[in-house]
Amino acid sequence: MATSSPSNAAAIWALGVTQIIGYGTLYYSFSILAPGIAAEFGVAIEWIYGCISLALLAGGLISPYAGGLADRHGAGRVMAAGSVGAAAALIVCALAGNAFAFLAGMILVELASAFVLYSTAFAFLAQSTGPKAQRSITYLTLIAGFASTIFWPLTSAMLGAMDWHQVYLVFAGLNLLVCLPLHLWLSRFSRLAAARMPQPAAIGGVENPVDQGLVFGLVVLGFSLAGFISAAILFHIVPMLGSLGLGNAGVLVASLLGPAQVASRLINMTLGKELPATVLSIISASMMPLALTILALTAPSIAGGIGFAVIFGMGTGLFSIVSGTLPLALFGKAGFGRRLGWISLGRLALSAIAPFALSVALGAVGPKPSIWVLAVAGLGCVAVFGEIWRRCRQPQRVAVV
Template sequence: MRDIKVPASIVSALGLTQIIGYGTLYYSFSILSPAIAEDLGLSLEWVFGVFSLSLFVGGLSAPFIGRQMDRIGAATVMTAGSAIAAATLAVCAWSPSVAVFALAIVMLEISSGMVQYQAAFAALVENEPRTASRSITYLTLIGGFASTIFWPISAALSGFLTWREIYLVFAALNLFVCMPLHFWIMYVGKAASRLEPNRTPNVVVGALPPEARRRGMILVSFAFAVLGFTLAAILAHMVPMLGTLGFGTMAVVVGSIFGPSQVASRLINMIFGTRLSPPMLAVISALLIVLGVMTLGLSGDWLPGAVVFAICLGLGSGINSIAQGSLPLYLFGSDGYGAVTGKMAAARLAVGAAAPFVFATAMQNLGIGTALALNAALGLVGVIAFVVVATSTRRPRTTASGVSDRL
């Protein structure tokens, strides 16, 4: 009974914490940043510069966080992460100077690595490796509503609360909603271990043989980093870029298609994608993102082209989130999953942190069309890397002992 009921409840609990985690720690920043800049006497570019720095530092901390998840459990790390996130949001709200605010934002991104997808995926793998890939799909479907929910919530709250007061509200959500749920997940795991001390855990054995793991790790990390750069560059500038292309007020409408497309891709995969291996999902996600960027570059100010761009980008991004969790499990197995995903997250976040600045510089000096073409070309390199991974793997088999039994 535990294998049937608890995973569903854990996915539901994690889904709620991912909506709050991404909504309060990531998506709200773009809405609140103008008020933050005005209050602190900074330019908006400087505020986003601090945010980019925090993403970079967060990437550097990901391997350490991943190792701690393997050592003490992902749910334990998430419980501590919720407390740290709440405290850091409170420091942001209090910050009397630019230096304190900058330090708090950096710490906020480190805490994000302890509570967002990287940690949630590891918690699902710990709970039941056999069903983790499917659970990851369900979780990303729920988590995909974070921007849809928290962009309007943040905008609405900013109408009658200051950004500091909003951050205090967000701190309370992390402390009184997310932390208890993460603690409950931790308690369930420890209680199950006490009830079944002799239970042999099911282990997913990776598709890559030991001698190919290092090469596979480099290839996959490189592919996710390149694709992450391609996606981050576009997302950071999507609405202003569409406005510059001549869409005016329609830029916001076109940009709003991205979120529903992201959720739709996860729903489609949940229903119809069960026969696709994680390497193929990664290839498809990369192709969709590149196709979207190429479409916008070729269509210019043609509205149907922009709509296709937003749909493809959303579909590719949604599937990419699933692949970030399921592909490492498929290739490297469940043993040491936290450390593996931590290393991949480090490469992806560190490279992605530079994307908004690099793409903005390219648009300013080379033009939007050339910048999009270069970005699409970079994305194609990621596609090739994923194709190489997909053609060099064999399907893994789940075992109870952890001994490899390859097909």
């Protein structure tokens, strides 16, 4: 990985490890654990997905506050505190004796997520790597793209050796024993980097305050639609593929999402170095409805499922880059953490209903009609980012990587 100094490279790798563990334990594992949790508590699977919907909403509501803390006190410190909170929240889930106690644990999990996942990680890179922040964001998303590939099969394997309570305890240990020390080191690194970093001139592609407010609203809407589609699919992908007739191959197909995310970032790094963030947002948004259309038309074909997973994974992989680089390119570094927090609020508020809504839809009308509805939402997302590009297509001074 080519960075300006070994310290930057070490920081990005350390942050990548914490993002893999964070997303794996706080996000991706849920779809594997949910059926067993519902069975033990004697509630419908929709009830369990309703828990994650409420939890995502809670995480969205606290995101602007978490972003503000990152701006004021440093993202590294915020992430260190978040690691402790994540471990405590996972322990609450592990000790839950009924569905309502589990709901409380999931809300705590999503509250902690606001302090440790991408939004705060991107703020950390903006604070510690300065003008190289956009390149650093791309490298980070490249590493963290392995989270689903690692934790979907890992969680499935762990369930073969222990129950879901014990799985959550192991996950708590990972956050406390691995992520916390790394975040503490990153906090120190960020302070040293900030002390030696020259203050750069303001960057950004939207200078008129009126236009800035309108474009920011469109950015929030676009990421909200993308988040809705992504959350709906990622929380249901394994059981949904099974209901489409892919059977046990569903886990293998779903595991391709991670490599596809990584592949899309590698392609972007080699072929898209001068590609504006606004254009990349349109490309990534277009991949979601394309992938969903392929799945709806080809299921239960395993080849079609693989095509869906690869294209959808590439789209979400690019979106991970865009979620950090687009706001930075359009609005600059000042208040970056809080701005990402408000974007997260909009995204998670809509994403909050996605797992529950798709769970209900899958039971009511079946998987294929549900997939078509998501594809239509994806076309709306493409239209929003197209409008952002139209309003901001003047030459930008900031490249994606």
